[in-house]
Amino acid sequence: MRNVDFRMFAGEIVGLLGHNGAGKSTTVRMFAGMSRRDSGYLHVLGSDPDVAGPSIRARTGYLAQRSVLDAELTVRDNLEVHGGYFGLRRTAARKRADELLEFAGLSDRARARVGSLSGGMARKLAISRALVNDPDLLLLDEPASGLDPQARQAVWTLLGQLRRRGVAQLLTTHHMEEAHALCDRIVVLADGRVIAEGTPQELIDRHAGRSMLELRCRTGGGVRAADRLIGHFPGLHTVGDHLLIPTDDTDAALATVRRAAVDFEAVVVRSARLEDAYLALTVKESAR
Known part of the structure; x- marks a missing residue:
């Protein structure tokens, strides 16, 4: 990574665009405190991830591109078990699961096995699981990848609701429609450096x-x-x-x-x- 310089604010969705190998995933991993930087400065939620990684991760939600849901557990159990990783006691984990099931429109599927869910439902559950710790920052890797148009719109609606709640979101995507629909600001990466930044319309006006x-x-x-x-x-x-x-x-x-x-x-x-x-x-x- 070279001279990657940008800021994020509460309630803002920032999109990372770039070809495979441009540095999107590396940037997200550094935000999450999962990869150490060789040089430069990085503050996430006011702290250095290399120093305060655990405390940052406690306030951060992460949605991987590939499903990390446990297909053998029920929808509710996936949320409650994940809540335990953040120190939620059983009663608190149940309450948080109820809140997230309602938020994602999955309350009627609480007892269903994950393996029985449609792709859109599974993605909404994955987003809900990333929200168990009520994060201030949400890191999203291809949040609507592989979904049909209706399911994609449902995921976008959830992310829009999180924006209105003040959650900062950093997402990677290869879908320009998604970036335009969701992002307040876009950062374009190439070979590990920023080559353009601005709102979707600013980038269109400048370069197209x-x-x-x-x-x-x-x-x-x-x-x-x-x-x-x-x-x-x-x-x-x-x-x-x-x-x-x-x-x-x-x-x-x-x-x-x-x-x-x-x-x-x-x-x-x-x-x-x-x-x-x-x-x-x-x-x-x-x-x-």
Whole structure:
């Protein structure tokens, strides 16, 4: 990790974006006090994780990408047993389990085995388990990965409720829709360093322009077209035979494309999205 510098505040959701190996998981593990840093400064909830790891973890919830639920236990037992790890006595653990089951909409499944739950229900239970200790900071690794749209929306709703309660949340995701829907601020990582930071809309405005000109080139023509146009559009990138050009003036951009004699079959003009900004950023970075 090199020069990773950002802050989080209560009630804020910060998203970490980046390709595999960019440093997202390492950053989260350092926040959780699970990985030691080689240099620099890190304060989590006002303390240094290398010095006060146990006390920080007592105030932190962690949701792994892969399920850590015990499939042989009931929904309720998963919560109560986990509460014991944080020193909750049996009565307190039961009360906390009741609160979390209601919060997640799982009260009617309290006695069900985890193995009988749908993917969305299991993910809501995993989030609930990460909240057993009533954390001030929640670390989320791909919170809605692999879920269908309805289940994903249910998870997003829970995270939005936690934001309103003042819980700070740091999440990693590869889904731009999720990042745009949830995050107050986004930090983009590449090769262990921050290459961009801002609100979703700020990143779109800075790196994708107001609109996106999307051309479908004839088979095999995307790369050749990109070579002809990269000097005119630094943020240009290709996806298969599709050429994506961020622009604030689509008419002028299309005129430039035609002057370059690019062979294309179709044109789509649409509003720029977070994914466009992310691709433009990472294309620039890989070209260095």
